Amino acid sequence: MSQIASPEALVLPSGLALSYVDGQLALSGDERQYGKPLSVDFAAGKMAHRRHFGGGRGQLVAKACGLAKGITPNVVDATAGLGRDAFVLASLGAHVLLIERVAAIAALLQDGLARAATIDATAEIASRMTLRHGDATQQLAVLVANVGFAPDVIHLDPMFPHREKSALVKKEMRLFRELAGDDDDAPRLLEAALDVATHRVVVKRPRKAPPIVGPAPQHTLEGKTSRYDLYVHRSLSRR
Numbered sequence: 716m717s718q719i720a721s722p723e724a725l726v727l728p729s730g731l732a733l734s735y736v737d738g739q740l741a742l743s744g745d746e747r748q749y750g751k752p753l754s755v756d757f758a759a760g761k762m763a764h765r766r767h768f769g770g771g772r773g774q775l776v777a778k779a780c781g782l783a784k785g786i787t788p789n790v791v792d793a794t795a796g797l798g799r800d801a802f803v804l805a806s807l808g809a810h811v812l813l814i815e816r817v818a819a820i821a822a823l824l825q826d827g828l829a830r831a832a833t834i835d836a837t838a839e840i841a842s843r844m845t846l847r848h849g850d851a852t853q854q855l856a857v858l859v860a861n862v863g864f865a866p867d868v869i870h871l872d873p874m875f876p877h878r879e880k881s882a883l884v885k886k887e888m889r890l891f892r893e894l895a896g897d898d899d900d901a902p903r904l905l906e907a908a909l910d911v912a913t914h915r916v917v918v919k920r921p922r923k924a925p926p927i928v929g930p931a932p933q934h935t936l937e938g939k940t941s942r943y944d945l946y947v948h949r950s951l952s953r954r
Contacts, residue, residue, distance in 0.1 A: 755827025779943035
């Protein structure tokens with residue numbers, strides 16, 4: 716576990732760079748290979764559209780994490796990535812602890828959250844999001860304890876090895892994977908999550924992918940391209 720390093724202090728793979736583009740911290744590389752610079756913007760674009768028209772608590776991630784009428788659990792997003800699922804959950808009222816192990820991605824998240832906190836439309840949502848840089852596979856219990864966060868639900872979205880024709884080879888994801896790689900330690904991450912979560916663990920998978928090696932999920936929720944495997948310790952209660 717460590718503080719999020721300043722962008723200038725980070726060592727990146729050859730050909731990649733962190734810099735400010737139009738006031739946003741962005742990760743960039745050869746546009747022919749990686750597309751446009753990658754940044755985190757919770758106030759505009761896809762996230763703004765999803766905030767307004769995403770479907771509220773009817774969204775698959777909300778259902779999987781147990782957000783229902785009168786029930787709003789605390790959620791640990793242990794593979795935060797670009798924070799999109801965490802932001803959706805926070806926009807629906809959940810307090811979310813985001814954990815990201817790749818320093819450059821954590822820096823993008825920190826920049827996106829800082830900007831979201833200054834914008835009226837997203838400030839309240841951002842106030843429910845807490846970011847920590849660390850490896851949840853090794854440090855999940857410590858990270859949660861240090862923040863004093865109640866881990867009702869732990870959400871996992873480990874990177875899945877993909878074929879060349881997979882949707883995950885979009886240019887944006889190529890750039891992301893250059894830093895994050897595949898989560899070969901997903902079984903250990905699931906084990907850690909099951910030890911820490913008080914109520915349930917939720918694992919996002921490609922719809923046709925096998926479950927993570929380990930205990931079998933008790934329930935699944937399927938969408939068009941992805942599904943959620945649910946590992947339930949006990950039922951969530953109203954607060």
